[in-house]
Amino acid sequence: ALTTNYYDYTCPNALSTIKSVVKAAVQRENRMGASLLRLHFHDCFVNGCDGSILLDSTPSMDSEKNANPNINSARGFEVVDEIKDAVDKACGKPVVSCADILAIAARDSVVALGGPSWKVKLGRRDSKTASRADADSGNIPGPAFSLSQLIKNFDNQGLNEKDLVALSGAHTIGFSRCFLFRDRIYKDNNINAYFAKQLQNVCPREGGDSNLAPLDSVTSAKFDVAYYSQLIKKKGLLHSDQELLKGGYTGALVRKYRRDTRTFYKDFAKSMIKMGNIKPLTGKQGEVRYNCRRAN
Numbered sequence: 447a448l449t450t451n452y453y454d455y456t457c458p459n460a461l462s463t464i465k466s467v468v469k470a471a472v473q474r475e476n477r478m479g480a481s482l483l484r485l486h487f488h489d490c491f492v493n494g495c496d497g498s499i500l501l502d503s504t505p506s507m508d509s510e511k512n513a514n515p516n517i518n519s520a521r522g523f524e525v526v527d528e529i530k531d532a533v534d535k536a537c538g539k540p541v542v543s544c545a546d547i548l549a550i551a552a553r554d555s556v557v558a559l560g561g562p563s564w565k566v567k568l569g570r571r572d573s574k575t576a577s578r579a580d581a582d583s584g585n586i587p588g589p590a591f592s593l594s595q596l597i598k599n600f601d602n603q604g605l606n607e608k609d610l611v612a613l614s615g616a617h618t619i620g621f622s623r624c625f626l627f628r629d630r631i632y633k634d635n636n637i638n639a640y641f642a643k644q645l646q647n648v649c650p651r652e653g654g655d656s657n658l659a660p661l662d663s664v665t666s667a668k669f670d671v672a673y674y675s676q677l678i679k680k681k682g683l684l685h686s687d688q689e690l691l692k693g694g695y696t697g698a699l700v701r702k703y704r705r706d707t708r709t710f711y712k713d714f715a716k717s718m719i720k721m722g723n724i725k726p727l728t729g730k731q732g733e734v735r736y737n738c739r740r741a742n
Protein backbone atom coordinates (compact mmCIF):
# COMPACT_ATOMS: atom_id res chain seq x y z
CA ALA A 447 0.00 0.00 0.00
CA LEU A 448 1.01 3.61 -0.52
CA THR A 449 2.24 5.55 2.52
CA THR A 450 2.74 9.24 3.26
CA ASN A 451 6.26 8.75 4.65
CA TYR A 452 7.62 6.67 1.75
CA TYR A 453 10.59 8.94 0.97
CA ASP A 454 11.33 10.09 4.52
CA TYR A 455 14.57 8.12 4.72
CA THR A 456 15.62 7.81 1.07
CA CYS A 457 14.96 11.46 0.24
CA PRO A 458 13.86 13.69 3.10
CA ASN A 459 13.94 16.80 0.89
CA ALA A 460 11.82 15.38 -1.91
CA LEU A 461 8.57 17.07 -0.92
CA SER A 462 10.03 20.51 -0.23
CA THR A 463 12.01 20.39 -3.48
CA ILE A 464 8.94 19.55 -5.55
CA LYS A 465 6.89 22.20 -3.81
CA SER A 466 9.34 24.96 -4.62
CA VAL A 467 9.61 24.00 -8.31
CA VAL A 468 5.82 23.88 -8.63
CA LYS A 469 5.40 27.17 -6.81
CA ALA A 470 7.88 28.90 -9.12
CA ALA A 471 6.21 27.41 -12.20
CA VAL A 472 2.76 28.55 -11.08
CA GLN A 473 4.14 32.01 -10.32
CA ARG A 474 5.54 32.17 -13.85
CA GLU A 475 2.20 31.11 -15.28
CA ASN A 476 -0.92 30.50 -13.17
CA ARG A 477 -2.39 28.09 -15.69
CA MET A 478 0.47 25.66 -15.09
CA GLY A 479 -1.18 24.73 -11.79
CA ALA A 480 -4.26 23.60 -13.68
CA SER A 481 -2.21 21.76 -16.26
CA LEU A 482 -0.23 19.81 -13.66
CA LEU A 483 -3.38 18.86 -11.75
CA ARG A 484 -4.92 17.54 -14.94
CA LEU A 485 -1.85 15.43 -15.79
CA HIS A 486 -2.30 13.42 -12.61
CA PHE A 487 -5.98 12.86 -13.46
CA HIS A 488 -5.23 11.73 -17.01
CA ASP A 489 -2.49 9.46 -15.72
CA CYS A 490 -4.64 7.79 -13.08
CA PHE A 491 -7.64 7.20 -15.37
CA VAL A 492 -5.54 5.25 -17.89
CA ASN A 493 -4.24 2.05 -16.31
CA GLY A 494 -3.77 3.66 -12.94
CA CYS A 495 -1.40 6.26 -11.52
CA ASP A 496 1.77 4.87 -13.07
CA GLY A 497 3.28 7.83 -14.94
CA SER A 498 2.20 6.34 -18.27
CA ILE A 499 1.09 9.71 -19.63
CA LEU A 500 4.66 11.02 -19.38
CA LEU A 501 6.25 8.52 -21.78
CA ASP A 502 7.18 9.79 -25.23
CA SER A 503 6.54 7.66 -28.30
CA THR A 504 9.11 5.06 -29.34
CA PRO A 505 9.29 3.12 -32.63
CA SER A 506 7.26 0.35 -30.98
CA MET A 507 4.95 2.36 -28.73
CA ASP A 508 2.63 5.27 -29.32
CA SER A 509 2.54 7.84 -26.52
CA GLU A 510 -0.65 8.58 -24.56
CA LYS A 511 0.25 12.19 -25.34
CA ASN A 512 -1.10 11.53 -28.85
CA ALA A 513 -4.49 10.28 -27.66
CA ASN A 514 -7.47 12.52 -28.35
CA PRO A 515 -8.02 13.80 -24.80
CA ASN A 516 -4.33 14.75 -24.55
CA ILE A 517 -3.08 15.86 -27.94
CA ASN A 518 -2.54 19.65 -28.17
CA SER A 519 -4.08 19.72 -24.72
CA ALA A 520 -2.09 18.02 -21.97
CA ARG A 521 0.73 20.34 -20.95
CA GLY A 522 3.30 20.77 -18.21
CA PHE A 523 5.71 18.04 -19.32
CA GLU A 524 8.68 20.44 -19.22
CA VAL A 525 7.85 21.34 -15.63
CA VAL A 526 7.70 17.63 -14.76
CA ASP A 527 11.18 17.26 -16.29
CA GLU A 528 12.34 20.22 -14.22
CA ILE A 529 10.92 18.66 -11.05
CA LYS A 530 12.49 15.31 -11.81
CA ASP A 531 15.86 16.96 -12.32
CA ALA A 532 15.65 18.94 -9.09
CA VAL A 533 14.38 16.04 -6.98
CA ASP A 534 17.01 13.59 -8.30
CA LYS A 535 19.69 16.14 -7.40
CA ALA A 536 18.18 16.66 -3.96
CA CYS A 537 18.09 12.90 -3.33
CA GLY A 538 21.51 12.25 -4.84
CA LYS A 539 19.95 9.44 -6.87
CA PRO A 540 16.70 8.75 -8.73
CA VAL A 541 14.42 7.40 -6.02
CA VAL A 542 11.22 9.41 -6.53
CA SER A 543 8.99 7.93 -9.22
CA CYS A 544 7.43 10.03 -11.97
CA ALA A 545 3.99 8.78 -10.93
CA ASP A 546 4.58 10.12 -7.41
CA ILE A 547 5.90 13.38 -8.84
CA LEU A 548 2.56 13.86 -10.64
CA ALA A 549 0.59 13.17 -7.44
CA ILE A 550 2.69 15.60 -5.41
CA ALA A 551 2.75 18.27 -8.13
CA ALA A 552 -1.06 18.06 -8.36
CA ARG A 553 -1.39 18.74 -4.64
CA ASP A 554 1.22 21.53 -4.70
CA SER A 555 -0.55 23.15 -7.66
CA VAL A 556 -3.83 23.26 -5.78
CA VAL A 557 -2.06 24.77 -2.77
CA ALA A 558 -0.26 27.33 -4.94
CA LEU A 559 -3.63 28.57 -6.24
CA GLY A 560 -5.13 28.93 -2.78
CA GLY A 561 -6.79 25.53 -2.38
CA PRO A 562 -6.61 22.86 0.30
CA SER A 563 -3.60 20.75 1.18
CA TRP A 564 -3.44 17.07 2.04
CA LYS A 565 -0.89 14.39 2.75
CA VAL A 566 -0.09 12.64 -0.52
CA LYS A 567 0.26 8.88 -0.32
CA LEU A 568 3.46 7.72 -2.00
CA GLY A 569 5.32 4.68 -3.25
CA ARG A 570 3.87 4.40 -6.76
CA ARG A 571 6.27 2.98 -9.31
CA ASP A 572 6.46 3.87 -12.99
CA SER A 573 5.12 1.82 -15.86
CA LYS A 574 7.45 0.60 -18.58
CA THR A 575 4.76 1.13 -21.19
CA ALA A 576 1.98 3.47 -22.20
CA SER A 577 -1.21 2.83 -24.12
CA ARG A 578 -2.53 5.40 -26.52
CA ALA A 579 -5.40 3.03 -27.29
CA ASP A 580 -6.43 2.90 -23.63
CA ALA A 581 -6.23 6.69 -23.40
CA ASP A 582 -8.46 6.91 -26.49
CA SER A 583 -11.14 4.40 -25.56
CA GLY A 584 -13.31 6.34 -23.17
CA ASN A 585 -11.35 5.86 -19.94
CA ILE A 586 -10.93 9.61 -19.85
CA PRO A 587 -14.37 11.26 -19.75
CA GLY A 588 -15.32 13.68 -22.53
CA PRO A 589 -16.96 17.12 -22.41
CA ALA A 590 -20.10 15.89 -24.18
CA PHE A 591 -20.74 13.18 -21.57
CA SER A 592 -24.16 13.03 -19.92
CA LEU A 593 -24.50 12.71 -16.17
CA SER A 594 -25.11 8.97 -16.40
CA GLN A 595 -22.02 8.54 -18.60
CA LEU A 596 -19.93 10.55 -16.13
CA ILE A 597 -21.19 8.47 -13.20
CA LYS A 598 -20.44 5.24 -15.05
CA ASN A 599 -17.00 6.43 -16.13
CA PHE A 600 -16.05 7.30 -12.54
CA ASP A 601 -17.58 4.09 -11.22
CA ASN A 602 -15.29 2.15 -13.59
CA GLN A 603 -12.40 3.71 -11.65
CA GLY A 604 -13.90 2.90 -8.27
CA LEU A 605 -15.01 6.49 -7.75
CA ASN A 606 -18.53 7.40 -6.66
CA GLU A 607 -20.87 10.33 -7.33
CA LYS A 608 -19.39 12.36 -4.52
CA ASP A 609 -15.91 11.89 -5.99
CA LEU A 610 -17.30 12.96 -9.37
CA VAL A 611 -18.74 16.22 -8.05
CA ALA A 612 -15.80 17.00 -5.78
CA LEU A 613 -13.13 16.25 -8.39
CA SER A 614 -15.01 18.17 -11.08
CA GLY A 615 -14.32 21.14 -8.82
CA ALA A 616 -10.84 21.04 -10.38
CA HIS A 617 -12.50 23.04 -13.17
CA THR A 618 -12.39 26.00 -10.81
CA ILE A 619 -8.99 26.57 -12.47
CA GLY A 620 -7.70 26.35 -16.02
CA PHE A 621 -9.00 26.63 -19.56
CA SER A 622 -10.76 24.78 -22.35
CA ARG A 623 -10.45 25.05 -26.10
CA CYS A 624 -13.42 26.34 -28.08
CA PHE A 625 -14.27 23.19 -30.06
CA LEU A 626 -14.87 21.33 -26.79
CA PHE A 627 -17.62 23.73 -25.68
CA ARG A 628 -18.95 24.92 -29.06
CA ASP A 629 -21.98 22.62 -29.09
CA ARG A 630 -22.80 23.75 -25.59
CA ILE A 631 -22.86 27.47 -26.40
CA TYR A 632 -24.81 27.07 -29.66
CA LYS A 633 -27.07 24.11 -28.91
CA ASP A 634 -27.60 23.52 -25.20
CA ASN A 635 -30.65 25.11 -23.62
CA ASN A 636 -29.61 24.89 -19.97
CA ILE A 637 -27.14 27.73 -20.44
CA ASN A 638 -27.38 31.37 -19.37
CA ALA A 639 -28.16 33.26 -22.60
CA TYR A 640 -25.87 36.20 -21.88
CA PHE A 641 -23.02 33.85 -20.95
CA ALA A 642 -23.51 31.88 -24.17
CA LYS A 643 -23.51 35.10 -26.20
CA GLN A 644 -20.22 36.29 -24.65
CA LEU A 645 -18.58 32.96 -25.35
CA GLN A 646 -19.74 33.04 -28.95
CA ASN A 647 -17.36 35.97 -29.44
CA VAL A 648 -14.45 33.79 -28.33
CA CYS A 649 -15.73 30.70 -30.06
CA PRO A 650 -17.37 31.34 -33.45
CA ARG A 651 -19.47 28.72 -35.22
CA GLU A 652 -16.60 28.17 -37.60
CA GLY A 653 -12.90 28.50 -36.88
CA GLY A 654 -11.13 29.42 -33.70
CA ASP A 655 -11.12 25.81 -32.53
CA SER A 656 -8.22 26.30 -30.17
CA ASN A 657 -9.29 29.67 -28.73
CA LEU A 658 -9.39 29.44 -24.96
CA ALA A 659 -12.03 30.24 -22.37
CA PRO A 660 -11.71 29.77 -18.61
CA LEU A 661 -13.55 26.78 -17.14
CA ASP A 662 -14.51 29.07 -14.24
CA SER A 663 -15.19 32.48 -15.75
CA VAL A 664 -15.01 34.24 -12.36
CA THR A 665 -11.73 33.04 -10.84
CA SER A 666 -9.80 30.81 -13.24
CA ALA A 667 -6.58 31.11 -11.24
CA LYS A 668 -8.06 30.63 -7.78
CA PHE A 669 -8.98 27.29 -6.29
CA ASP A 670 -12.33 28.31 -4.80
CA VAL A 671 -16.02 27.35 -5.01
CA ALA A 672 -16.89 29.79 -7.82
CA TYR A 673 -17.09 26.86 -10.26
CA TYR A 674 -20.13 25.56 -8.37
CA SER A 675 -21.80 28.99 -8.12
CA GLN A 676 -21.44 29.29 -11.86
CA LEU A 677 -23.17 25.93 -12.41
CA ILE A 678 -26.15 27.18 -10.43
CA LYS A 679 -26.30 30.21 -12.75
CA LYS A 680 -26.20 27.86 -15.77
CA LYS A 681 -22.73 29.15 -16.55
CA GLY A 682 -20.85 25.88 -16.66
CA LEU A 683 -18.48 25.99 -19.64
CA LEU A 684 -18.61 22.32 -20.55
CA HIS A 685 -21.77 20.35 -21.19
CA SER A 686 -20.38 17.77 -18.74
CA ASP A 687 -19.97 20.41 -16.02
CA GLN A 688 -23.56 21.56 -16.31
CA GLU A 689 -24.79 17.96 -16.22
CA LEU A 690 -23.80 17.67 -12.54
CA LEU A 691 -26.71 19.86 -11.55
CA LYS A 692 -29.21 17.44 -13.07
CA GLY A 693 -28.84 14.58 -10.63
CA GLY A 694 -30.63 14.56 -7.29
CA TYR A 695 -27.56 13.69 -5.27
CA THR A 696 -24.97 15.34 -7.54
CA GLY A 697 -27.09 18.50 -7.76
CA ALA A 698 -27.43 18.66 -3.99
CA LEU A 699 -23.64 18.38 -3.66
CA VAL A 700 -23.11 21.23 -6.14
CA ARG A 701 -25.40 23.42 -4.02
CA LYS A 702 -23.67 22.35 -0.83
CA TYR A 703 -20.14 23.00 -2.10
CA ARG A 704 -21.13 26.40 -3.40
CA ARG A 705 -22.04 27.50 0.12
CA ASP A 706 -19.46 25.51 2.04
CA THR A 707 -15.81 25.95 1.03
CA ARG A 708 -14.56 23.87 3.94
CA THR A 709 -16.59 20.83 2.99
CA PHE A 710 -15.57 21.21 -0.67
CA TYR A 711 -11.90 21.39 0.33
CA LYS A 712 -12.22 18.39 2.64
CA ASP A 713 -14.08 16.28 0.07
CA PHE A 714 -11.78 17.34 -2.76
CA ALA A 715 -8.71 16.32 -0.78
CA LYS A 716 -10.29 12.98 0.14
CA SER A 717 -11.26 12.26 -3.46
CA MET A 718 -7.81 13.23 -4.73
CA ILE A 719 -6.28 10.67 -2.37
CA LYS A 720 -8.77 8.12 -3.64
CA MET A 721 -8.00 8.95 -7.27
CA GLY A 722 -4.29 8.73 -6.48
CA ASN A 723 -4.86 5.19 -5.30
CA ILE A 724 -6.10 3.87 -8.64
CA LYS A 725 -4.13 0.75 -9.50
CA PRO A 726 -0.66 1.92 -8.42
CA LEU A 727 2.36 -0.24 -9.22
CA THR A 728 4.09 -1.02 -5.94
CA GLY A 729 6.91 -3.13 -4.53
CA LYS A 730 8.91 -4.62 -7.37
CA GLN A 731 6.35 -3.86 -10.06
CA GLY A 732 7.42 -1.40 -12.74
CA GLU A 733 10.46 0.77 -12.09
CA VAL A 734 11.56 4.20 -10.95
CA ARG A 735 12.36 5.97 -14.18
CA TYR A 736 15.58 7.92 -14.63
CA ASN A 737 13.81 10.11 -17.16
CA CYS A 738 10.04 10.54 -16.99
CA ARG A 739 9.82 10.49 -20.80
CA ARG A 740 11.26 7.00 -21.29
CA ALA A 741 11.42 3.62 -19.68
CA ASN A 742 14.83 2.75 -18.22
Ligand code: HEM
Nearest residue numbers: 480481484487519587588589613616620621622623626686
Ligand atom coordinates in the same frame (compact mmCIF):
# COMPACT_ATOMS: atom_id res chain seq x y z
C1 HEM B 1 -15.71 14.81 -14.82
C2 HEM B 1 -15.27 14.63 -16.04
C3 HEM B 1 -14.32 15.57 -16.72
C4 HEM B 1 -14.43 16.01 -18.00
C5 HEM B 1 -15.50 15.64 -18.99
C6 HEM B 1 -13.33 16.91 -18.22
C7 HEM B 1 -13.09 17.57 -19.42
C8 HEM B 1 -12.15 18.55 -19.60
C9 HEM B 1 -11.95 19.28 -20.82
C10 HEM B 1 -12.72 19.06 -22.11
C11 HEM B 1 -10.98 20.21 -20.60
C12 HEM B 1 -10.40 21.18 -21.63
C13 HEM B 1 -9.32 20.46 -22.41
C14 HEM B 1 -8.79 21.21 -23.62
O1 HEM B 1 -9.08 22.39 -23.81
O2 HEM B 1 -8.06 20.57 -24.41
C15 HEM B 1 -10.56 20.06 -19.24
C16 HEM B 1 -9.59 20.83 -18.63
C17 HEM B 1 -9.18 20.64 -17.32
N1 HEM B 1 -9.54 19.60 -16.50
FE1 HEM B 1 -11.10 18.34 -16.76
N2 HEM B 1 -12.59 17.01 -17.09
C18 HEM B 1 -13.15 16.20 -16.14
C19 HEM B 1 -12.66 15.97 -14.87
C20 HEM B 1 -11.52 16.53 -14.35
C21 HEM B 1 -10.88 16.11 -13.14
C22 HEM B 1 -11.34 14.95 -12.25
C23 HEM B 1 -9.80 16.92 -12.97
C24 HEM B 1 -8.77 16.91 -11.90
C25 HEM B 1 -8.94 16.40 -10.67
C26 HEM B 1 -9.79 17.84 -14.07
C27 HEM B 1 -8.91 18.88 -14.23
C28 HEM B 1 -8.89 19.75 -15.31
C29 HEM B 1 -8.11 20.97 -15.35
C30 HEM B 1 -7.32 21.53 -14.19
C31 HEM B 1 -8.28 21.51 -16.62
C32 HEM B 1 -7.61 22.77 -17.18
C33 HEM B 1 -6.24 22.40 -17.70
C34 HEM B 1 -5.43 23.54 -18.27
O3 HEM B 1 -5.86 24.69 -18.29
O4 HEM B 1 -4.30 23.24 -18.76
N3 HEM B 1 -10.83 17.56 -14.91
N4 HEM B 1 -11.28 19.05 -18.65
Ligand SMILES: [Ca+2]
Nearest residue numbers: 489492494498
Ligand atom coordinates in the same frame (compact mmCIF):
# COMPACT_ATOMS: atom_id res chain seq x y z
CA1 LIG C 1 -1.54 5.79 -16.18
Ligand SMILES: [Ca+2]
Nearest residue numbers: 618665668670
Ligand atom coordinates in the same frame (compact mmCIF):
# COMPACT_ATOMS: atom_id res chain seq x y z
CA1 LIG D 1 -11.96 29.41 -9.35
